Amino acid sequence: MTAITASMVKELRDRTGLAMMECKKALTEANGDIELAIDNLRKSGQAKAAKKAGNIAADGAITIVQDGNKAILVEVNCQTDFVAKDENFSNFAHTVAAAALAAGETDAAKIAELKLADGQSVEEARIALVQKIGENIQVRRAKIVEGEQLAIYKHGLKIGVVVSYTGDADTGKGIAMHVAAFNPVAVNAEAVPADLIAKEKEIAEAKALESGKPANIVEKMVTGSVEKYLNEVALDRQMYVIDNEKKVADVLKATGTNVANFVRFEVGEGIEKKAELSFAEEVAAAQAAAK
The missing domain is CATH 3.30.479.20 (Elongation factor Ts, dimerisation domain)
Incomplete structure (x- = not known):
């Protein structure tokens, strides 16, 4: 049986990035053949990845x-x-x-x-x-x-924003920060998706009808609720994060800046998370996974 030397373990570790003990074990099982050890590690890696995929x-x-x-x-x-x-x-x-x-x-x-x-x-x-x-x-x-100009803002690891705009660079950066903080749905009210507006209108109608007021009053209540919603989700209607006495639209106009579009990603959006386990449950789960 081929003797497993420290230099062989180091070479395998350098090529795979795995722990020393795991590399030594792989070399032992492959009788010192580094290429075979790498192939075996890849196969075990695929199995491990498949097992982890359910997490x-x-x-x-x-x-x-x-x-x-x-x-x-x-x-x-x-x-x-x-x-x-x-x-x-x-x-x-x-x-x-x-x-x-x-x-x-x-x-x-x-x-x-x-x-x-x-x-x-x-x-x-x-x-x-x-x-x-x-x-x-x-x-x-x-x-x-x-875009002609791009503003990028990251809030730690969890939120990232890219804004496509033309105009003042400082304002572009400020808008990217604003989008990260306030999470608008669209640049303006006209760009808010119709299905979101319809859903908001449906909710507003149900609430208004519960009031028992006349139809004309109900209609005004619904219109007011939808308008309030648009003020909350349309970028240009929101109060600016850097100066909350001004609307974003006013800041854009004053600086000659135009926002074409933006994208905001936040880690885990839409992913359904399991309820947190107790310490005892975590230990039990870890032991089960190790088997």
Whole structure:
């Protein structure tokens, strides 16, 4: 049987990024054949990734990469905030975002097939990272924004905004910060999706009818409720985050700035999370997963 040396373990660790003990075990099982050890580790990584796929990945980070007049927002999910802050996770997210922007791709399934500089596909890199970190990791969504001028704002790891605009650069940055804070639905009332307005109108009508007031009064109540809703969700009607005595529309007009569109991503939007486990339940779950 081939003796497993420290230099062999180090080489395998450098090539895979896995822990020393895991590398030594893989080399022992492969009788010192590094290439076979790597193949075996990849297979075990695929099995581990498949096992982890059922775990809800609702944490993670928003990554933004810009290239000239284009920028991409990518949400990559993991299971815990601890992993979201891990350098390996951050590097993976940035690499994926850069590759997706270069390819002009925003479909998560197609992003998984993209080839990276080292020859791996995004999916192969994801599986390797799951094996290394031990959590379910998923590339959830991506969106490309193009424009004559782009303003980018990130609030920690969890919120990312890209605004396409023309005009004053400081105002553009301020609008990106505002979008992160106030989460508007659209640039103006005219751009608010019709289905959202219809839903709000339906809710307002139900409430107004409960009042028992005449039809003409009910109609005015509904109109007022819808108008209030539009004031809350249309960017130009909101009070500006930097100067809450002014509406965004007034700030844009005063600075000669025009917002074409924006995209805001927040980690975990729309993902249904499981109720938090007690410490005892977490220990039991960890023991079950280790079997």
